[in-house]
Amino acid sequence: MSDEAFHTKGDPAVKEIPPKAPDLSAWYTAVTLKAELVSYSPVRGCVVLRPYGFGMWENLQRELDARFKDTGHENAYFPLLIPEHLLMREAEHVEGFAPEVAWVTQGGQETLTERLAIRPTSEVIIGVMYAEWIQSHRDLPVLINQWANVLRWEKATRPFLRTMEFLWQEGHTAHATAGEAREETLKMLEVYREFAENVAALPVYAGAKSASERFPGAIETYSIEALMPDGKALQSATSHDLGQNFSKAYDITFTGADQQIQHVHTTSWGMSWRMLGAVIMAHGDDRGLRLPPKLAPIEAVIVPIVKSGDDAPLQKAREIGAALKKAGYRVRVDDRDQKPGWKFAEWEMRGVPLRIEIGAKDLESGSVVVVRRDLARGEEGQKTTVPVGNLAAELRPLLSAVHDSLYAQAKAFLDAHTFRVSDRAEFFAKCADRSGMIDIPWCARPECEAYVKAETSATTRNTRPLEPGDAACVACGEPAKVRAFFAQSY
Amino acid sequence: MSDEAFHTKGDPAVKEIPPKAPDLSAWYTAVTLKAELVSYSPVRGCVVLRPYGFGMWENLQRELDARFKDTGHENAYFPLLIPEHLLMREAEHVEGFAPEVAWVTQGGQETLTERLAIRPTSEVIIGVMYAEWIQSHRDLPVLINQWANVLRWEKATRPFLRTMEFLWQEGHTAHATAGEAREETLKMLEVYREFAENVAALPVYAGAKSASERFPGAIETYSIEALMPDGKALQSATSHDLGQNFSKAYDITFTGADQQIQHVHTTSWGMSWRMLGAVIMAHGDDRGLRLPPKLAPIEAVIVPIVKSGDDAPLQKAREIGAALKKAGYRVRVDDRDQKPGWKFAEWEMRGVPLRIEIGAKDLESGSVVVVRRDLARGEEGQKTTVPVGNLAAELRPLLSAVHDSLYAQAKAFLDAHTFRVSDRAEFFAKCADRSGMIDIPWCARPECEAYVKAETSATTRNTRPLEPGDAACVACGEPAKVRAFFAQSY
Numbered sequence: 001m002s003d004e005a006f007h008t009k010g011d012p013a014v015k016e017i018p019p020k021a022p023d024l025s026a027w028y029t030a031v032t033l034k035a036e037l038v039s040y041s042p043v044r045g046c047v048v049l050r051p052y053g054f055g056m057w058e059n060l061q062r063e064l065d066a067r068f069k070d071t072g073h074e075n076a077y078f079p080l081l082i083p084e085h086l087l088m089r090e091a092e093h094v095e096g097f098a099p100e101v102a103w104v105t106q107g108g109q110e111t112l113t114e115r116l117a118i119r120p121t122s123e124v125i126i127g128v129m130y131a132e133w134i135q136s137h138r139d140l141p142v143l144i145n146q147w148a149n150v151l152r153w154e155k156a157t158r159p160f161l162r163t164m165e166f167l168w169q170e171g172h173t174a175h176a177t178a179g180e181a182r183e184e185t186l187k188m189l190e191v192y193r194e195f196a197e198n199v200a201a202l203p204v205y206a207g208a209k210s211a212s213e214r215f216p217g218a219i220e221t222y223s224i225e226a227l228m229p230d231g232k233a234l235q236s237a238t239s240h241d242l243g244q245n246f247s248k249a250y251d252i253t254f255t256g257a258d259q260q261i262q263h264v265h266t267t268s269w270g271m272s273w274r275m276l277g278a279v280i281m282a283h284g285d286d287r288g289l290r291l292p293p294k295l296a297p298i299e300a301v302i303v304p305i306v307k308s309g310d311d312a313p314l315q316k317a318r319e320i321g322a323a324l325k326k327a328g329y330r331v332r333v334d335d336r337d338q339k340p341g342w343k344f345a346e347w348e349m350r351g352v353p354l355r356i357e358i359g360a361k362d363l364e365s366g367s368v369v370v371v372r373r374d375l376a377r378g379e380e381g382q383k384t385t386v387p388v389g390n391l392a393a394e395l396r397p398l399l400s401a402v403h404d405s406l407y408a409q410a411k412a413f414l415d416a417h418t419f420r421v422s423d424r425a426e427f428f429a430k431c432a433d434r435s436g437m438i439d440i441p442w443c444a445r446p447e448c449e450a451y452v453k454a455e456t457s458a459t460t461r462n463t464r465p466l467e468p469g470d471a472a473c474v475a476c477g478e479p480a481k482v483r484a485f486f487a488q489s490y
Numbered sequence: 491m492s493d494e495a496f497h498t499k500g501d502p503a504v505k506e507i508p509p510k511a512p513d514l515s516a517w518y519t520a521v522t523l524k525a526e527l528v529s530y531s532p533v534r535g536c537v538v539l540r541p542y543g544f545g546m547w548e549n550l551q552r553e554l555d556a557r558f559k560d561t562g563h564e565n566a567y568f569p570l571l572i573p574e575h576l577l578m579r580e581a582e583h584v585e586g587f588a589p590e591v592a593w594v595t596q597g598g599q600e601t602l603t604e605r606l607a608i609r610p611t612s613e614v615i616i617g618v619m620y621a622e623w624i625q626s627h628r629d630l631p632v633l634i635n636q637w638a639n640v641l642r643w644e645k646a647t648r649p650f651l652r653t654m655e656f657l658w659q660e661g662h663t664a665h666a667t668a669g670e671a672r673e674e675t676l677k678m679l680e681v682y683r684e685f686a687e688n689v690a691a692l693p694v695y696a697g698a699k700s701a702s703e704r705f706p707g708a709i710e711t712y713s714i715e716a717l718m719p720d721g722k723a724l725q726s727a728t729s730h731d732l733g734q735n736f737s738k739a740y741d742i743t744f745t746g747a748d749q750q751i752q753h754v755h756t757t758s759w760g761m762s763w764r765m766l767g768a769v770i771m772a773h774g775d776d777r778g779l780r781l782p783p784k785l786a787p788i789e790a791v792i793v794p795i796v797k798s799g800d801d802a803p804l805q806k807a808r809e810i811g812a813a814l815k816k817a818g819y820r821v822r823v824d825d826r827d828q829k830p831g832w833k834f835a836e837w838e839m840r841g842v843p844l845r846i847e848i849g850a851k852d853l854e855s856g857s858v859v860v861v862r863r864d865l866a867r868g869e870e871g872q873k874t875t876v877p878v879g880n881l882a883a884e885l886r887p888l889l890s891a892v893h894d895s896l897y898a899q900a901k902a903f904l905d906a907h908t909f910r911v912s913d914r915a916e917f918f919a920k921c922a923d924r925s926g927m928i929d930i931p932w933c934a935r936p937e938c939e940a941y942v943k944a945e946t947s948a949t950t951r952n953t954r955p956l957e958p959g960d961a962a963c964v965a966c967g968e969p970a971k972v973r974a975f976f977a978q979s980y
Binding site: 039041042043046047048049050051053054055057058074075076077078079080081082083086099100101102103104105106107108109110115116118125128129132133138144148149151153165167336 | 531537576608
């Protein structure tokens with residue numbers, strides 16, 4: 001690609017990133033690599049999460065884990081390998097996952113008599129353990145989460161979005177009644193929605209999946225769906241009500257207060273590093289990443305403007321860096337031997353929410369310049385002069401402002417690309433055009449969904465109750481049962 | 491086993507734990523299961539880390555991770571699977587690990603053309619990535635840690651001590667010079683030693699491994715070694731100077747400031763959940779676990795002494811629990827419908843450092859009774875009366891006191907079972923008797939070590955420089971090169 005194709009020719013770090021709009025996929029791949037979030041590895045389908053990318057994952061983990069604990073969950077760790085005969089007990093689950101499983105057949109010099117699956121998800125092994133642990137209604141509910149690596153045999157590789165191995169969390173709970181299991185499923189859906197909004201600065205639609213999009217073995221699957229700049233939806237987390245399907249397949253029973261032995265009701269729910277892919281795509285711009293502050297490994301980078309022979313700005317940068325770190329900020333002092341302009345471009349490309357510039361003039365005035373990454377160059381409010389003594393107090397509201405503006409921009413995009421459509425031709429055209437989230441009253445029939453998909457590549461993302469006045473399915477004219485968002489998707 | 495064999499017949503939770511001294515192994519297995527740290531799983535060689543055990547692991551992670559970050563390290567994540575041809579490049583490493591590897595040979599319906607190893611450790615895949623990432627001396631040092639699961643094909647299963655899959659951290663660093671690599675190796679050894687002492691309340695001996703006990707591919711391996719109550723040593727963490735062995739095998743080079751292309755010097759260092767096994771064995775007593783406060787998932791359990799018809803103690807327990815949680819303590823209010831005596835025994839068995847008893851009388855006096863787990867029943871200082879208003883302030887020093895007393899007890903044991911021996915016959919007798927750490931001037935010859943092992947089952951644990959006056963190897967009479975601790979080991 002020629003240099004002319006690039007938006008910001010003067011910036012060395014940025015000139016290797018193509019502009020975002022013409023080819024989102026090329027921009028995405030370039031930025032995830034150049035920002036050192038990931039590297040491709042010599043292992044088919046697998047990427048390395050580099051320190052900067054892992055820093056985002058650690059922030060996601062900390063924020064989400066605190067929410068899990070606040071809602072009464074504990075963490076545990078279950079085996080990576082699952083004997084084949086155990087995996088085979090829940091029929092739909094097997095059908096859904098068997099084609100994606102990597103199999104261990106040899107251990108040391110020994111050929112195994114039974115294959116061991118690398119977990120594609122852990123309902124099976126956890127179900128087997130719950131059958132052992134749960135005896136009485138007093139043992140319920142069981143509320144456990146696991147942070148783990150899982151593996152699904154995939155051909156394609158796209159950092160965060162599609163890799164053979166990925167990192168995620170999977171919650172697995174067991175309850176005495178169907179009502180409690182449903183309540184848990186919806187509670188965790190809401191945790192995900194709130195996290196997406198307040199941590200990832202991503203507005204999402206939460207709702208129930210159609211029957212064909214359900215998790216294999218679930219009686220109901222819920223999801224949160226974000227909208228990407230190319231008009232495709234990205235499923236960012238799911239929460240499943242498994243009913244008694246797994247408890248019957250794995251014989252998870254308890255004796256009730258009434259002395260009756262009965263099967264528990266289970267749920268599972270997960271978010272993976274895919275969420276980071278959504279964050280990158282939704283918020284980035286032609287200059288590179290724009291990270292929501294709560295996920296950013298570095299909240300503020302401090303760049304001294306050093307002229308030869310004068311290292312006062314560098315000393316001051318280190319002093320301010322130490323003070324801000326002490327005040328609880330994630331900061332980095334960029335003391336590398338490079339030009340300030342090069343550093344500005346590099347940290348903009350890597351999406352650091354705030355940049356603090358410290359020059360000789362600033363030192364004289366006792367103030368520094370703070371630059372927001374979320375706003376365009378020259379935009380009102382992009383640069384603020386802050387007295388050094390006020391920095392620790394003023395950075396927090398500035399970071400909040402960056403979060404809010406990233407959210408507002410993403411929300412404006414989602415609103416502008418959500419279409420309530422009542423005309424059949426318009427519905428099919430918008431689906432085929434990848435216009436965004438197409439919102440219609442829908443019949444909920446798999447045949448109708450399959451037809452729309454064949455014609456337009458769009459599927460239902462999720463559904464919610466009908467609104468007053470909804471009558472016929474816009475896609476086929478049959479009686480509507482739910483409201484559904486249709487979209488093409490990742 | 492008959493009830494008579496049990497130390498504390500009256501306590502329902504405790505009566506299922508055999509006494510510790512007669513059969514440490516039986517005690518250990520019973521307590522790890524009964525305290526719900528782990529469960530055996532249907533997967534050969536694999537255990538489940540249950541929430542209470544995972545709580546210990548989370549505390550270990552938090553404490554150790556903070557130390558890694560304070561010493562300039564960042565976390566990252568590398569692939570689980572390693573293509574066979576890559577694993578085969580470093581000769582000693584292959585020889586050491588190939589017999590322990592689990593192999594993936596099938597993915598989905600496909601039979602693979604090349605086997606994929608599940609990582610037994612990650613020097614290989616990380617070395618391959620470092621070769622790509624490191625170009626210039628400006629890229630050095632690279633200081634990365636990974637928290638991960640690894641798998642080594644084992645026949646035996648002992649919770650924490652020996653399992654096929656286990657959780658650990660593995661640090662991997664690359665440096666410009668041999669001196670910097672050695673400095674890093676020793677720095678991380680000291681991090682482990684300090685952690686063992688100040689977090690796990692475990693005194694350890696730190697030193698260099700003998701040549702035969704080195705990590706496959708290392709030029710020097712250091713370890714920390716703890717002493718268990720049965721007189722066997724337990725290697726609790728290792729730190730390896732890999733020299734240029736891996737950088738040459740995986741072609742990790744950089745251009746120096748002098749424009750010369752040269753190979754980097756690498757290190758690796760790891761601690762696994764094995765450390766939890768050491769903590770359990772070293773500190774526990776006949777009543778069960780005694781957890782060092784910094785690793786304890788629950789620092790204080792609050793037990794209301796409820797008489798029928800009076801739920802004031804329960805209300806007060808919840809109120810105090812909420813206040814202590816707010817003050818930053820990890821507390822649990824045991825509001826289950828069970829007798830207080832049953833709860834006391836259960837939480838003692840599970841090793842909670844402090845118990846807070848709240849009865850009707852206590853409420854009248856405005857005070858509660860705090861009971862320390864580290865001291866024997868009736869021992870001076872075991873029970874303290876604390877005014878409710880002072881609890882938040884007084885628990886922290888009480889927890890410190892528990893830590894200090896557990897450390898002091900373990901240190902007294904280590905000191906009493908460390909023998910400086912100068913007589914050959916006494917040396918062989920003490921090694922064979924499993925007396926503890928046998929400290930001698932040693933010749934450092936592999937033949938001598940092999941002979942001692944064949945005769946007594948003891949091996950060198952680690953070594954340090956000779957002291958003034960050391961002359962001949964106590965084991966064989968040849969000139970001594972180092973001081974060495976010999977012991978039988980886990």
